[in-house]
Amino acid sequence: DAGITQSPRHKVTETGTPVTLRCHQTENHRYMYWYRQDPGHGLRLIHYSYGVKDTDKGEVSDGYSVSRSKTEDFLLTLESATSSQTSVYFCAIARGDTGELFFGEGSRLTVL
Amino acid sequence: QQQVKQSPQSLIVQKGGISIINCAYENTAFDYFPWYQQFPGKGPALLIAIRPDVSEKKEGRFTISFNKSAKQFSLHIMDSQPGDSATYFCAASGRSDYKLSFGAGTTVTVRA
Numbered sequence: 001d002a003g004i005t006q007s008p009r010h011k012v013t014e015t016g017t018p019v020t021l022r023c024h025q026t027e028n029h030r031y032m033y034w035y036r037q038d039p040g041h042g043l044r045l046i047h048y049s050y051g052v053k054d055t056d057k058g059e060v061s062d063g064y065s066v067s068r069s070k071t072e073d074f075l076l077t078l079e080s081a082t083s084s085q086t087s088v089y090f091c092a093i094a095r096g097d098t099g100e101l102f103f104g105e106g107s108r109l110t111v112l
Numbered sequence: 113q114q115q116v117k118q119s120p121q122s123l124i125v126q127k128g129g130i131s132i133i134n135c136a137y138e139n140t141a142f143d144y145f146p147w148y149q150q151f152p153g154k155g156p157a158l159l160i161a162i163r164p165d166v167s168e169k170k171e172g173r174f175t176i177s178f179n180k181s182a183k184q185f186s187l188h189i190m191d192s193q194p195g196d197s198a199t200y201f202c203a204a205s206g207r208s209d210y211k212l213s214f215g216a217g218t219t220v221t222v223r224a
Contacts (some may be wrong), residue, residue, distance in 0.1 A: 010186070016163075030211070033211070033212075035214075038199055041114075041216060042114070042116075042118070042201055042214035042215050042216045042217050043156065043210055043212075043214040044214070045212070045213075048209070048211060050209060056209075058211065063204065064150065085207055090155055090156070092211040099144045099210040100146070100158055100161065101146075101158070101207055101212055102158065102163035103148075103156050103157070104155050105154060105155050106153075106154075106155050
C-alpha cells in the first residue's frame with residue numbers, strides 16, 4: 001500500500017462539463033503522476049509534478065490541466081470533458097530516489 | 113508513438129508452463145526497466161525491475177532478461193499458476209524524472 005487515495009473512483013458525466021479528479025498521498029513524496037489507461041495503449045502519461053506548484057506535461061496533456069498546491073494533493077482537471085476522455089485514470093507516486101512508481105486504484109470516468 | 117513496444121498482445125499457457133513476454137525500446141537514455149502486473153479493477157503493481165548494468169534478474173518465479181545492445185528485455189514466468197492470470201506491462205524511464213513509458217500490455221491466461 002503506497003498510501004495513495006484517488007477520488008472519485010467512478011464518475012459519469014456529460015460532454016462539456018468540467019471534471020476534477022483528486023489524488024491524495026500520505027507519505028510526502030515529491031513526484032506525482034497522472035496516467036490514463038486505454039485498451040491497446042497501455043498507460044500514457046498526462047501530467048506530472050516534481051514539487052508544490054511544479055508541474056509539467058506528459059505525452060497526452062491536451063485537454064487536461066493539473067494543480068498541486070500542497071505536497072499531498074495532485075488534482076487533474078478536464079475543463080470541458082469530451083467522449084475521447086472516457087478512460088481509467090491512475091495516479092502514481094515515485095518513492096524515494098529509486099524511480100519506482102506506485103499506483104493508486106484508479107478512477108473510471110465515463111463521458112456521455 | 114509508443115516508446116516501448118510489447119508483444120504478444122495476449123497469451124494462453126497451461127499450468128506449470130512458461131510465459132514469455134517481450135519488449136523493445138529505442139531511447140538509449142532509458143536506464144530503468146520495470147514490469148507491472150495488473151488484475152482487473154486494480155492499479156498496476158510493481159512486479160520486478162532491472163537496470164542495464166545486469167543482464168538478468170530473478171525474483172521467485174519471475175525473471176527479467178535484458179539485452180542492452182539489442183535494446184530488448186523480456187519477462188519469463190516460470191511454473192505459471194492460475195493466480196498469475198493478469199495483464200503485464202513493461203515500462204522504461206530515464207534517471208532524471210522517473211517518467212515511465214509503458215508498453216501496450218500482455219494479457220496472460222493460465223489454464224488449470
